[in-house]
Amino acid sequence: MSWLNAPASETQITHGKRLWLYIVSGLVMMFLVLPSLIVIPMSFSESKYLEFPPEVWSMYWYGAYFDSKAWMNATRTSLTVAVLTFLLATPMGTLAAYGLHVSRFRFSMYIYIVMSLPLMVPVIMIAIGVFFLYAKLGMINSISGLVLAHSMLAMPLVVIVVASGLKSYDMNQEMVARSLGASRARAFLTITLPQIRFSVITGGLLAFLTSLDEVIVALFVSGGENATITRRMFNALRDQIDPTIASISTLLITVSVILLVVAQMFGKERD
Secondary structure, three states: OHHHHOEOOOOOOEOOOOHHHHHHHHHHHHHHHHHHHHHHHHOOEOOOOOOOOOOOEOOHHHHHHHHOHHHHHHHHHHHHHHHHHHHHHHHHHHHHHHHHHHOOOOOHHHHHHHHOHHHHOOHHHHHHHHHHHHHHHOOOOOHHHHHHHHHHHHHHHHHHHHHHHHHOOOOHHHHHHHHOOOOHHHHHHHHHHHHOHHHHHHHHHHHHHHHHHOOHHHHHHOOHHHOOHHHHHHHHHHHOOOOHHHHHHHHHHHHHHHHHHHHHHHHHHHO
């Protein structure tokens, strides 16, 4: 096993000395991934109840999902809200991260902390606050209300990811462009943004997935024709344990993995 004696990085640390770290990482990965992997075979069962392992393998519940008008309406609502959240949270979060990065305001760190509060406050408390506010504004069960609420939850992720990308970016490049007559906006769009695009795309994908998978806020402010797929899944699990939710969960896992793989491939192409 010569690879154990090979350098693990640019340093002299070998793979053998890092073997314990690989084992711990593998155990943590199994702990995180195993529950999701159990859902996948459950989705191919023909049973009317959630069953693992399946006695009879079938695509029956996938067909039930695609043939259901209610599930399709909920899927369209979730995808619409997720795309709109992506389009709103990504540029706003990117500009906020850029503004905090270049600002010389001494309280910028505190502003950064305030913008990160949606990640610190329990989502159930945010959902209650949003519900009371929307009840007064008449925005309950509306697409616009969902988009705003999901953007509030997703924007801190975009800010954190883009801010991390900006820390490894040399701002002198933008300063050179501005010294040659480019405006700040043009310098940002033509010089800075192309070089941090991987961070921006990653933040945008996280915003999209945050909206697509969010359930607690959706339980409070979505319903009727604008019910999201996660809300319907929660109701199906609570009321009748519909096995269709296993097939939907598998599809959501597949979409999430594909998007993250595409983002990583895009980052390698950039390098």
